Amino acid sequence: MTLDNLKKGQTAVVIAVNAGKELKNRFSSFGLVKGAYVYTEEYSLAKKTMEIRINKTRIAIRSSEAEKVEVV
Amino acid sequence: MSVIKVALVGQPNVGKSALINSVGNARLRVGNFSGVTVKKEVVRFTRDDYDFEITDLPGSYSLTDYTIEERVTKHYLDDNDYDLILNVVDSTNIERNLYLTTELLSLNKKVVVALNMTDEAVKEGVHIDENQLGKILGVSCVKTSAVEKTGIDELIQTLIKTYNLRENRFHLQFSEVYEQEICHIVSFLEEKKVQCKISLKALAIKLLREDKDTYLRFHEEPVWIELQTIVNEAYKHLYLHYDTKDLDDIFNDEKLALTKGAVIETVQFDKQEKQTFTDKIDSLLMHQFVGLPIFLFMMWGLFQLTFEVGSIPMDWIDAFFALLIDATKSFLGDTELASVIADGAIAGVGAVVLFLPNIIILFLGIALLETTGYMSRVAFLLDGFFHKFGLHGKSFIPLVSGFGCSVPAYMAARTLKNDRDRLLTLFIIGFMSCGARLPIYVLFVGAFFAEHHAGNLLFLIYITGALLGIIAAKVLKMTAFKGDDEPFVMEMPKYRLPSFKLIWHTVSGQAMMYLKKAGTFILLASVLVWFASNYPKLPEIEQQYQVKIEQADNERAISALNNELAQYKLEHSYLGIIGHASEPFFAPLGYDWRMAIALETGLAAKEVVVATLGVLYGLGEEQDEESSGLIEKIRANISLPAGISFIVFVMIYLPCLAASMVFMREAGSWKYLAYLFVFTTATAWSLSFIAFNTAQLFT
Numbered sequence: 020m021t022l023d024n025l026k027k028g029q030t031a032v033v034i035a036v037n038a039g040k041e042l043k044n045r046f047s048s049f050g051l052v053k054g055a056y057v058y059t060e061e062y063s064l065a066k067k068t069m070e071i072r073i074n075k076t077r078i079a080i081r082s083s084e085a086e087k088v089e090v091v
Numbered sequence: 092m093s094v095i096k097v098a099l100v101g102q103p104n105v106g107k108s109a110l111i112n113s114v115g116n117a118r119l120r121v122g123n124f125s126g127v128t129v130k131k132e133v134v135r136f137t138r139d140d141y142d143f144e145i146t147d148l149p150g151s152y153s154l155t156d157y158t159i160e161e162r163v164t165k166h167y168l169d170d171n172d173y174d175l176i177l178n179v180v181d182s183t184n185i186e187r188n189l190y191l192t193t194e195l196l197s198l199n200k201k202v203v204v205a206l207n208m209t210d211e212a213v214k215e216g217v218h219i220d221e222n223q224l225g226k227i228l229g230v231s232c233v234k235t236s237a238v239e240k241t242g243i244d245e246l247i248q249t250l251i252k253t254y255n256l257r258e259n260r261f262h263l264q265f266s267e268v269y270e271q272e273i274c275h276i277v278s279f280l281e282e283k284k285v286q287c288k289i290s291l292k293a294l295a296i297k298l299l300r301e302d303k304d305t306y307l308r309f310h311e312e313p314v315w316i317e318l319q320t321i322v323n324e325a326y327k328h329l330y331l332h333y334d335t336k337d338l339d340d341i342f343n344d345e346k347l348a349l350t351k352g353a354v355i356e357t358v359q360f361d362k363q364e365k366q367t368f369t370d371k372i373d374s375l376l377m378h379q380f381v382g383l384p385i386f387l388f389m390m391w392g393l394f395q396l397t398f399e400v401g402s403i404p405m406d407w408i409d410a411f412f413a414l415l416i417d418a419t420k421s422f423l424g425d426t427e428l429a430s431v432i433a434d435g436a437i438a439g440v441g442a443v444v445l446f447l448p449n450i451i452i453l454f455l456g457i458a459l460l461e462t463t464g465y466m467s468r469v470a471f472l473l474d475g476f477f478h479k480f481g482l483h484g485k486s487f488i489p490l491v492s493g494f495g496c497s498v499p500a501y502m503a504a505r506t507l508k509n510d511r512d513r514l515l516t517l518f519i520i521g522f523m524s525c526g527a528r529l530p531i532y533v534l535f536v537g538a539f540f541a542e543h544h545a546g547n548l549l550f551l552i553y554i555t556g557a558l559l560g561i562i563a564a565k566v567l568k569m570t571a572f573k574g575d576d577e578p579f580v581m582e583m584p585k586y587r588l589p590s591f592k593l594i595w596h597t598v599s600g601q602a603m604m605y606l607k608k609a610g611t612f613i614l615l616a617s618v619l620v621w622f623a624s625n626y627p628k629l630p631e632i633e634q635q636y637q638v639k640i641e642q643a644d645n646e647r648a649i650s651a652l653n654n655e656l657a658q659y660k661l662e663h664s665y666l667g668i669i670g671h672a673s674e675p676f677f678a679p680l681g682y683d684w685r686m687a688i689a690l691e692t693g694l695a696a697k698e699v700v701v702a703t704l705g706v707l708y709g710l711g712e713e714q715d716e717e718s719s720g721l722i723e724k725i726r727a728n729i730s731l732p733a734g735i736s737f738i739v740f741v742m743i744y745l746p747c748l749a750a751s752m753v754f755m756r757e758a759g760s761w762k763y764l765a766y767l768f769v770f771t772t773a774t775a776w777s778l779s780f781i782a783f784n785t786a787q788l789f790t
């Protein structure tokens with residue numbers, strides 16, 4: 020399952036990040052790496068954008084980016 | 092006296108700028124979102140016989156060169172001369188922050204870590220053992236709070252102490268496997284007596300990360316042949332051990348392991364509340380359905396306030412300047428000097444100062460948006476909508492800054508990674524009406540519409556401008572700036588109640604700037620406009636009228652003749668000639684030559700538009716009558732359709748000279764400025780034409 024399939028309020032563990040180098044580096048500087056816990060905070064209208072939390076960091080990402088993160 | 096050069100580095104929004112403001116009594120811009128500081132700024136001060144020279148760099152999550160601002164930081168650290176790095180860290184989110192710290196430590200420079208936001212950390216129950224952390228990292232750590240000004244002196248002492256240390260030992264310990272490979276490379280480099288500005292260990296780490304600059308420097312040297320095999324060998328070992336061929340991944344793993352280890356050993360977390368303050372507010376403001384309406388409502392409220400509250404002192408200011416003009420004239424008599432001071436300088440400057448209250452309220456609104464953390468939320472709420480029009484969600488931040496002033500807005504676009512996205516954003520920032528256009532709107536709306544509609548209309552003007560900008564973005568995206576979308580990943584800061592002082596600093600600074608501009612640039616421009624509208628002198632014509640006036644038999648005829656003379660002189664002044672020359676271009680939009688001139692002078696600065704109108708509509712009127720307020724004059728001289736069409740033109744056409752120059756620099760070529768000029772002028776003309784003709788149908 021990928022990150023964008025989570026419902027609001029759900030928590031999941033990242034098992035893989037299938038992004039290009041740049042995005043992957045950015046994700047990892049936010050702590051979004053293999054093994055991290057992700058909590059889905061909010062969705063915007065039409066579910067185009069979502070807010071997630073990793074530890075204490077809240078980030079907004081588009082579902083097109085969230086698709087690249089595999090979670091269980 | 093020695094100079095200590097400090098590079099200020101840290102992740103975005105950790106309080107770097109705020110800290111330097113506290114340390115060095117500076118006034119750097121502070122805001123609660125990432126991307127406030129986009130270029131490096133130097134602050135100098137003296138303490139304990141040392142001259143400090145601190146360079147505030149844009150925040151970076153890690154040392155990469157994806158966006159312009161990140162490049163600024165990375166290149167500064169790599170290429171510039173500095174004595175030590177002051178790494179500012181957000182104590183409440185220490186694990187993520189140390190990620191950058193480890194990277195900085197690999198540069199092998201002297202580093203001091205400021206554990207900032209101590210006040211928040213205490214409240215949130217985060218306890219850091221700074222001595223232990225310092226031992227693990229091999230640097231000094233100091234707890235600070237930029238807001239409560241604690242730990243500032245200690246920080247300075249630590250900077251001095253670290254500066255005076257003779258050597259800096261490389262202290263960072265990676266995993267055994269990684270260290271072993273580093274060790275191999277270092278001993279080879281030592282054998283070959285390789286010289287390098289940075290330490291050999293730092294160089295080895297760069298080689299292990301496949302750093303491009305390092306490769307470029309070495310690959311033409313003879314030593315590279317042997318070095319290459321050694322490095323390749325090291326890669327093989329690492330690949331095998333980490334089960335991946337991505338060297339970035341491997342190094343990131345190392346950094347994460349390091350930070351995790353350090354945090355476990357030195358930080359204690361108290362039990363957390365389930366829902367934080369930020370969570371509670373977000374559940375309302377970020378709500379899927381009510382989030383956007385709340386934002387629009389707040390914007391609407393802001394414009395209501397701008398007009399309702401702003402118009403109270405406005406009446407006084409207006410009356411004050413009208414009085415001042417009359418007083419000056421009666422004091423100096425009917426002379427040229429009296430006219431240049433009263434009708435030129437005072438009328439022009441007065442017209443601009445008149446709108447200070449509105450400007451202050453608008454800037455207050457923007458300051459609140461920027462300092463509370465709401466800004467990034469709105470970017471989130473609008474991202475989906477923006478995306479449909481080909482804009483990046485992050486574009487929202489420069490666009491909002493554009494409501495204040497276009498100059499910082501153009502700079503703020505640097506946070507956009509992709510050049511196409513950035514250019515697109517640059518092109519439409521002008522559609523966001525800047526603070527300097529507000530006076531024009533308030534003037535015209537105030538002149539033509541009932542007071543209880545005024546706030547709504549202001550809101551409408553701003554929203555329409557923004558929507559037009561977004562539509563323009565779509566058009567540009569489909570034609571000039573075609574391309575794929577960039578990823579959107581943006582941090583949401585926690586909500587912070589801005590201190591009164593911070594707001595006061597921000598708003599008063601901007602108000603002072605506005606007044607300063609009124610007292611210098613606008614003053615000069617008004618006097619210029621006055622001269623251009625009073626010269627050349629036409630003695631023959633004046634004589635002809637003089638004769639006619641003497642022959643006239645009643646008061647009314649004399650006054651009519653006087654008026655005619657004044658009008659004639661104005662229309663045949665330099666300004667009148669230019670105005671008439673450009674009149675055909677503006678005539679379809681309903682403007683007389685004075686409005687045309689006002690728009691043209693507005694290219695220098697938008698405040699000049701009202702100043703020019705103040706001078707021009709002040710001159711043509713009868714001399715013996717008491718000067719009425721500017722709003723009255725506009726109402727008397729301009730028709731409603733022309734007024735509406737004027738507002739539309741002002742909404743769209745080119746921002747001021749200063750902004751145009753910054754635009755050109757940020758866009759990178761004068762060609763873009765030419766495109767922008769043509770694009771905005773054509774759009775402004777067409778839409779004003781439509782507005783004028785539509786409005787005429789209804790009046």
Ligand SMILES: Nc1nc2c(ncn2[C@@H]2O[C@H](COP(=O)(O)OP(=O)(O)O)[C@@H](O)[C@H]2O)c(=O)[nH]1
Nearest residue numbers: 104105106107108109121122123208236237238
């Ligand atoms: N509570 C608290 N807030 C702080 C502190 N330092 C900075 N801030 C706030 O953090 C935000 C970011 O500050 P800024 O200096 O712009 O961060 P920069 O991006 O690192 O330069 C602002 O809202 C500041 O008011 C601190 O020590 N304590």
Ligand SMILES: [Mg+2]
Nearest residue numbers: 107108127128
């Ligand atoms: Mg800053």
